[in-house]
Amino acid sequence: MNTPGLPAYPAPLAPWACDPRHTRGRRVPEAPAPPRNEHQRDRDRIVHSTAFRRLVYKTQVFINHEGDLFRTRLTHSLEVAQLGRSAARALQLNEDLVEAIALAHDLGHTPFGHAGQDALHDCMREHGGFEHNLQSLRVVDALEARYPGFDGLNLSFETREGILKHCSARNAARLVQAEPQGPGRRFVEGTQPSLEAQLVNLADAMAYNAHDIDDGVRSGLITLAQLADVPLFAHWKQQVLADHPQLASQPGRRLLFETLRRMLSAQMADLIAATSEAVRSHAPADADAVRRLPPLARFSAGLQAQITELQRFLFSALYRHPQVMHTTAQARTALVELFAAYRADPGAMPADFATASDGARAVADYIAGMTDRYALREHFRLTGRRVFAD
Ligand code: MG
Numbered sequence: 468m469n470t471p472g473l474p475a476y477p478a479p480l481a482p483w484a485c486d487p488r489h490t491r492g493r494r495v496p497e498a499p500a501p502p503r504n505e506h507q508r509d510r511d512r513i514v515h516s517t518a519f520r521r522l523v524y525k526t527q528v529f530i531n532h533e534g535d536l537f538r539t540r541l542t543h544s545l546e547v548a549q550l551g552r553s554a555a556r557a558l559q560l561n562e563d564l565v566e567a568i569a570l571a572h573d574l575g576h577t578p579f580g581h582a583g584q585d586a587l588h589d590c591m592r593e594h595g596g597f598e599h600n601l602q603s604l605r606v607v608d609a610l611e612a613r614y615p616g617f618d619g620l621n622l623s624f625e626t627r628e629g630i631l632k633h634c635s636a637r638n639a640a641r642l643v644q645a646e647p648q649g650p651g652r653r654f655v656e657g658t659q660p661s662l663e664a665q666l667v668n669l670a671d672a673m674a675y676n677a678h679d680i681d682d683g684v685r686s687g688l689i690t691l692a693q694l695a696d697v698p699l700f701a702h703w704k705q706q707v708l709a710d711h712p713q714l715a716s717q718p719g720r721r722l723l724f725e726t727l728r729r730m731l732s733a734q735m736a737d738l739i740a741a742t743s744e745a746v747r748s749h750a751p752a753d754a755d756a757v758r759r760l761p762p763l764a765r766f767s768a769g770l771q772a773q774i775t776e777l778q779r780f781l782f783s784a785l786y787r788h789p790q791v792m793h794t795t796a797q798a799r800t801a802l803v804e805l806f807a808a809y810r811a812d813p814g815a816m817p818a819d820f821a822t823a824s825d826g827a828r829a830v831a832d833y834i835a836g837m838t839d840r841y842a843l844r845e846h847f848r849l850t851g852r853r854v855f856a857d
Contacts, residue, residue, distance in 0.1 A: 481559040483751040485661045491624035494608075494646070495617045509626040510567040516613070516620060518574040518606045524838030525573075526580040528679055528786065537685070538678045540573045546678060547572065550735065551670035555663060557739045558746075564663045565670075567622075568629030572667060575602025577835045578842040579802065582795035586802040587831055594827035600633045602835050604650065610832060612819075624650065629664030658758050665764035666742075673734050676777055677727050683785045684723055691723065697780045699773040703729040734770065741767045794855070798839075801846045801854040806830055808849040815849060 480486055487504035500508055513519055522541035538546075548569035555565040576599050577583030587597040604627060608619040622630075628650040634642065642651025653660060680700065683689040694700045704726045708715055714722040745763040757763060766774060785791065809830045813821040816833050823829035834842065847853055 477562075478556065478559050480561060481746075483662060483746060483754055483757050484560045485564050485625045485663055485754045487561065487563065487623075489754075491648075493621045493623055495621050497621065504563060505623045506561060506563040506567050506626065509620070509622045510563060510570060512620040512622065513567060513571045513574075513607070516574070516607075516611050518611060518836065519570065521836065521838050522573065522576075524840055525576055525578055526583075526839050527675070528580060528682060528791065537682045540576055543674060543678065544570050544573055546674040547667065547670045550673050550731070551667045553735060554666050554670065554738055554742075558662075558666075558742060560666065561625075561663050564625055564629070564661070565666055567626045568664055568667045569670065571603060571607060571622075571626065571630050572632065572671060573599075573603065574606045574630075575599045575604070575835060577602075577802070578837045578839045579795065579798035582798045583802050583835075583842075586799040587806070587834060590803060590806040591827060591831050594825075594831075595638070596635070597831055597835070598633070598635060598638060599835075600631055601638055602832075604631045605832070606836075610836070625661055625663070628653070628660045629667055632660075632664070632668060653758070659760065659762055660758065661754055662742075662746075662757050662764055665762055666738075669738060669764055669766070672774070672778075673731060673738075676774065676781065677731050679781050679785060681723065681727060683781070684720075688788045688790060689784050693784060694780075697777050699730060699770075699777050700726060703733065734766065734774070737766050737770045738764070741765050741770075797854050801842065802834060804850055804852075805834055805842060805846050809833065812849075 485506075487506045490505045493505075499505070503511070519541075522544060523539055525540040527538045527540060527543050548566050551565040551569045552562050554560075555562040577587055577597075579586075584597065584599050591597045606619075607622050607627065607630060611619050614621065631642075631650045634651060634654045636654065639651040639654035642649055643655055659665065680689070680694065684691065684694075691704075694704070704722065706729060707722060707725045711722075711725070714725070742764045745765055749760050749763060751757045751760060751763070765771070809816055809820075810827065813826060813830070815821075816830070820829045820833040823832075837845070843854055
């Protein structure tokens, strides 16, 4: 049977896509590994890494012990990969590269989400600070220790470019000094990453906007009634109720799920249409031309305004909810105390970290790699105090 309207599979790459045959390559040259292309190979290395497995016990918004059904960094990363690949396939971009970037984009996240990152940044203030995007790059460039010939995973330039989503000017200068043509360069030059990397950034936001509503409602911290004031959500909820009026009087989560599903589909269709239009009007000759243009992956202005409003709601109603603030304050204290304990006694860490030449950075690397529950166990072992005991 032929399904009308579906493109050939796999579709040919658009001229402005990152063609894996023209990769800028790896820092340590390696022989090709057919039949896999270089970006499939990156994806495989990421999936088999230790840092990837740890994502299952790292928090997104909620602390890992609060419930088994909340998103973790792992399920979040899988959702980002799913959304990014859908868009990439429709836009004839490099789906393998999108998948690799999406699966790696949060590898550098600390335990306890943003609270953990803020705590480590404070602890590292005198030692160059701590940035989670930079840490993700550090994980794949240096910290994974699995190959005989090099540190890290030795990923291709395009995957590393996508992983380094943000970088401060000071850290960019430092990266460029060590690797003049590396992924830090665009932050000095003010250019963009590949379209594939741009897509992952938008897929990231689509994923957490939707799943934070789901998790927020599940936790009871936000309600469907509050969401009636958020136009993007309210619009699709009305559509669902028009099609399925019985859901209004039924308890249960089908109304929420169907609303989120339609919201995501609408964003995906808008993203594909607006990005196609931007590519058409700028007509980049190839992937390098994309990097010199303004960002081309985008939502329409109307939808972007609705998304911004939704994010404002999530910020004030969920991320700044007193209960979330209370838990994250405790998590923050735990990491600050853990940092101090390892600084006072580096021997409490495994030998690789205890003997590193840059002591503060080694402590940050060690703590950043921890899962939520491992950090709590270590904190108890070293301080004798239990966090989240109440
Ligand atoms: Mg993310």
